Amino acid sequence: MTTGVEQPFKISVHDDVIALLRRKLADARLPDELDEAGWAYGTPLSDVKRLAARWQDGYDWREHEAKLNELPMFTRDIEVDGFGALNVHYVHQKSAVDGAIPLLFVHGWPGSFLEVRKILPLLIASSPDHPSFHVVAPSLPNFGFSECPKKKGFQGKHYAEVFNKLMLSLGYTEYVAQGGDWGNPLTHITAAEYGPKHVKAFHTNFPEEDSPPALLKSPVQYLKHLFTPYTALEKAGLARTQWFTEEGRGYNLEQSTTPQTIGYALADSPVGLLAWIYEKLVMWTDGYAWDDDEVLTWISVYWFSRAGPAASVRIYYEFTHAAFRRPDSPVPVGASFFPKELKCAPVSWVKAWKNVVYTSQHEHGGHFAAHEQPEALVGDLRAMFGKGGPAANIVPGKSGYASV
Numbered sequence: 001m002t003t004g005v006e007q008p009f010k011i012s013v014h015d016d017v018i019a020l021l022r023r024k025l026a027d028a029r030l031p032d033e034l035d036e037a038g039w040a041y042g043t044p045l046s047d048v049k050r051l052a053a054r055w056q057d058g059y060d061w062r063e064h065e066a067k068l069n070e071l072p073m074f075t076r077d078i079e080v081d082g083f084g085a086l087n088v089h090y091v092h093q094k095s096a097v098d099g100a101i102p103l104l105f106v107h108g109w110p111g112s113f114l115e116v117r118k119i120l121p122l123l124i125a126s127s128p129d130h131p132s133f134h135v136v137a138p139s140l141p142n143f144g145f146s147e148c149p150k151k152k153g154f155q156g157k158h159y160a161e162v163f164n165k166l167m168l169s170l171g172y173t174e175y176v177a178q179g180g181d182w183g184n185p186l187t188h189i190t191a192a193e194y195g196p197k198h199v200k201a202f203h204t205n206f207p208e209e210d211s212p213p214a215l216l217k218s219p220v221q222y223l224k225h226l227f228t229p230y231t232a233l234e235k236a237g238l239a240r241t242q243w244f245t246e247e248g249r250g251y252n253l254e255q256s257t258t259p260q261t262i263g264y265a266l267a268d269s270p271v272g273l274l275a276w277i278y279e280k281l282v283m284w285t286d287g288y289a290w291d292d293d294e295v296l297t298w299i300s301v302y303w304f305s306r307a308g309p310a311a312s313v314r315i316y317y318e319f320t321h322a323a324f325r326r327p328d329s330p331v332p333v334g335a336s337f338f339p340k341e342l343k344c345a346p347v348s349w350v351k352a353w354k355n356v357v358y359t360s361q362h363e364h365g366g367h368f369a370a371h372e373q374p375e376a377l378v379g380d381l382r383a384m385f386g387k388g389g390p391a392a393n394i395v396p397g398k399s400g401y402a403s404v
């Protein structure tokens with residue numbers, strides 16, 4: 001294993017970069033809009049005008065930069081097979097509990113390491129009543145403040161190599177993982193590559209499954225699917241999946257086929273980036289009440305990212321052209337179902353995966369569960385890995401419980 005020395009990290013965007021952003025916002029040319037278009041045609045003009053004006057004059061990046069810098073952040077060089085050393089940015093917060101469970105948190109697009117902020121204090125909390133976790137939340141290569149690879153073909157196994165080497169470099173030779181969005185396939189791959197030796201179990205809040213159980217592969221779940229009526233939540237989830245498939249996947253097709261083309265707009269136009277991501281923040285959540293500065297901090301991390309926002313969409317192209325198929329898991333898997341997720345398969349469909357030991361359905365929440373419903377997500381992790389849970393003591397010697 002080849003990793004460099006850990007370096008403390010603070011975000012420090014140069015004044016000239018902030019000034020350029022404001023000039024671009026001032027010079028932006030906005031499109032017209034049809035009367036009463038609302039959200040049917042995409043991000044409404046009134047929302048973009050309001051947010052762009054705030055971003056240009058009123059939003060204080062330095063204030064939010066200082067808040068982000070309160071997180072314990074670091075960078076480290078990690079050697080990746082075929083790609084050389086990549087400098088990887090990550091949040092690393094240890095619990096005060098000696099026997100806390102090491103947990104790798106994997107974000108997706110259009111998320112970032114920001115998604116760990118609300119769950120971090122909950123995960124590291126010490127208690128004799130629930131497990132505590134040591135948390136590692138990297139910026140994926142191509143995202144945030146991690147370096148991007150310079151060559152084609154950076155695929156799932158390479159992300160997994162980064163994650164595993166990072167965890168080993170921090171002394172976590174055995175750990176669990178959690179992820180939504182891209183965190184679902186990436187934790188699957190990491191478990192397939194490095195479990196059960198290093199990856200002991202993982203949990204996802206994006207249990208994406210396109211097909212019902214097959215008779216030969218999963219006869220029990222096949223029969224449940226055949227003879228057990230879907231719940232109201234599952235019926236609503238199938239309707240949500242149909243909406244996403246028919247109305248919400250345009251971004252995916254673009255980013256999976258010609259990411260460089262959309263990249264010019266994302267890299268050069270802050271208004272373009274704002275509209276592209278804000279649409280997802282609103283449409284992919286369950287009525288979450290976004291504060292304008294909250295949105296602008298989310299977007300600013302993309303605008304000020306190390307490689308620029310265009311790099312983040314390449315993951316779609318690489319996975320699509322690698323003809324990715326989710327591998328079977330060699331370790332226990334947990335899944336949380338939130339009703340406004342993009343793809344909401346019935347529970348029986350997901351239980352047909354190999355080694356699913358825990359499922360939980362929620363009445364509220366969407367795609368960004370760690371940000372929208374932090375208590376619910378952490379509650380599921382505590383239930384899965386806590387006393388009496390199906391993955392209790394899965395990491396030898398790490399129960400996660402504080403002494404009474």
